[in-house]
Amino acid sequence: MSDKDIESEIQAKGLTAPRVTPDHIESIIAQEAYFTAEDGAFGVAIKAKHTGGEVNYQPHESLSLLTFCVLVLRNGFTVTGESACASPENFAPEIGRKIARENAVNKIWMLEGYLLKQRLSEK
Structure with missing residues (x-):
């Protein structure tokens, strides 16, 4: 069941207490970036080349199978997935990006849930 499905069910039951919603989560994401570990290793090699450092670019093939998503929130905080x-044989970049983003968004849910609970406890 997706986050939007759960939100629809909450609304259908008429539950109105303060809560974190999928729309809220999406609204606080200012920017997103995706890259593989291989991309990161390549970036390190390029930076080393341009700064006079040692260039040792021999990435393991598995680095191309690890996808990262970095979400920058409106307040500047970053969350990764x-x-x-x-x-x-099963690697598909678009699927890797979707899963990485979902994992990053799940971290935002925890952070926003904590923040809401803190605000409610201060009332």
């Missing part, structure tokens, strides 16, 4: 594909 990742997706590791065990079988190279």
Whole structure:
């Protein structure tokens, strides 16, 4: 069941207490970036080349199967998610990005849930 399905069920039951919603979660995401561990290793090599450091770019093939999602929230805080594909034959970049994003968004739910509970406890 997706977050939106759960929210629809909550609304259908007429529950109106303060809560974190999927729309709220999406509204606080200012930017998102996706890359593989291989992309990161390549970036490190390029940076080393341009700053006079040692360039040792020999990435393991598995680095191309690890996808990261970085979500930048409106307040500047960053949240990360990742997706590791065990079988190279099954690797699909778009699926890796979806899973990595979902994992990052799940972290936002925890943070926003804590923040809401804190606000409610201060009333």
